[in-house]
Amino acid sequence: MSANSILQELYAKGSRSLEILRKSAVTPHDVKILKQWGISDAAAMIGRTPQTLRNLEESGKIKAPQKIQNGKRIERVYSLKEINEIRELFKLRPSKPANTNPTMIGIVNFKGGVGKSFTSLTLSQSLALKGYKVLLIDGDSQGTSTHQGGGLIPDLHVKSDQTLLNVLIGESDEIANCIIKTHWDGLDLIPANLTLYNAEMIIPNQIYQHRQKTGEVLPFYTRLKNSVDKVASNYDVIIIDTPPSLGFITLNVLFSVNGLMIPLLPSEVDYCSTIQFLNMAQESLNRLPPIDYQFVRLLISRHKPSSMQAKTMEGAIRQVFGSSVMTNYMIETEAVSKASADMKTIYEVEPHPNDKKTFKRATDHANQVTEELELLLKMVWNSAEKISKTVTDYSEVS
Structure with missing residues (x-):
């Protein structure tokens, strides 16, 4: 049997089993x-x-x-x-000020396993629980946010034109057609699947061909921003989950957002990797037109505060990066893996009585991180509102 036939047969069997899993x-x-x-x-x-x-x-x-x-x-x-x-x-639903833009946050780090998707999902759902209107964009072809957040099996239920692919390769700038409603009121999703990774192969070829024809650099990095700007006014916060790489997808995200959240584990390996990521990210941005960030925060994730080694690394991270580190952190807990096994998040599970303390601990820490982020968002929005009012007043005087 040919190699292709063997792989096709295995894929068919696997797809059927995944559908059974999803229905359960x-x-x-x-x-x-x-x-x-x-x-x-x-x-x-x-x-x-x-x-x-x-x-x-x-x-x-x-x-x-x-x-x-x-x-x-x-x-x-x-x-x-x-x-x-x-x-x-009661006019109690929170939102950004009417005359300000939504905050777009990229959840980034090119190391896998640091909790980017968990952070993206948790912050999105926690903000939605508070009443904010949130758009979660899954920019990772692995589709974890799509799977956990939307209840979709990425390569079974999501078509390539429902992902960011066509936007990133310049075939469309209409992102509205990609947005789906989730089972969370106020939380929309742009899903992902493995075809999204094609952008990493198509874009460099486009850059080469464009330079050959025009002698100029292709502004591929503006594609996501230009598309998201068309729907941004519908939301208070836009959160983008990124792949574990610093490729063309992540560069689009870095150029589009006005805030970064960088999850890292309190370990020497992840600490060193994050420093390298910061260096490579700033070198990459130096090749693009200048942009401003309203904030950049490091978030300690999958923390085990009872571990002396983790606690020591937390102290080192805070000593080096100071106020750029979120005061609160995400903990490592069985609640996350148990929720994931049921294709749910920590906010969706009705835990067994024996697990209630574990889940409460996980949600308490997640809520504290969200509350800290909410304060940061309000500071950004208040600052933008003052600038907008100053510009308006100046225009009226002129």
Whole structure:
């Protein structure tokens, strides 16, 4: 049997097994559905009391939520969409100021296994829980964010024209057609699959041909930015998960975003690798037109604070990079691997009673990182709003 036939046969068998796995992880309707919150939790998320929600329901200002049987009690449960609708009713749904641009954050590091996809997913979902409108772009052909965040098997359910591929190779600048709604209200996704990697082979050939014809450098690095700018006003935050490399996809991301989050493990290997990444990234950007970042932060990920070695490396990282390191960190926990095994995230799992403490610890740390990021976002937005107001006032005087 030919090599090609053997590989095709193995692929067919593997694809069928993946489809069975996916169907066991989602609802019978073949769609992931986010959990619902009881009235006490929903009220806390909104910033009102449970009685306020009951009063709104009785007055007809909000529709009656679903009611479920819990033992002998009937309980109200609310979806994230319903919670956001009530937030909007009270004008409590957070958002960027109306006259400012969304913050685009690249989650970058060319070393694999540092938690880029976990960070991208966790921050996106945590911000969506708060009520922000978020676009998560999966720029990694491995498609982890697509798989975990969208419930899709990248190379089974995602077509190449649904990914960034056509945008990155210059065949289209319309990115809106790539955006899909997720089961999280307020969180959209641009998925990825393995075909996205073709950009790394096509772009250098385009650069060569363009130089041969014109003698000029092809501005390939503007393609993602130009496309995302067309839909950016629909969101408060745009988060881009990047591949574990400093190739043409990552260069597009580095040129497009106005903020960077760099996850790294508190280990000597990852510390050295991250320093090399910083050097190579700045050398690459030196070859492109000048850009500004509103912030760059290193995020210690997969941390084991009980480990003396990890704690020592954390101290070294903070001593060297100072305030550029996020105060909070993501911990290494079984909760993440258990959630991933069920094709879910730490915010989607209903943990077994024996695992509740583990999951709470994971979500607590993730929430703390998100709250720190939210403060950073508000500082950026407030600064941009002041500049915008100054420009407007000057224009009116002129």
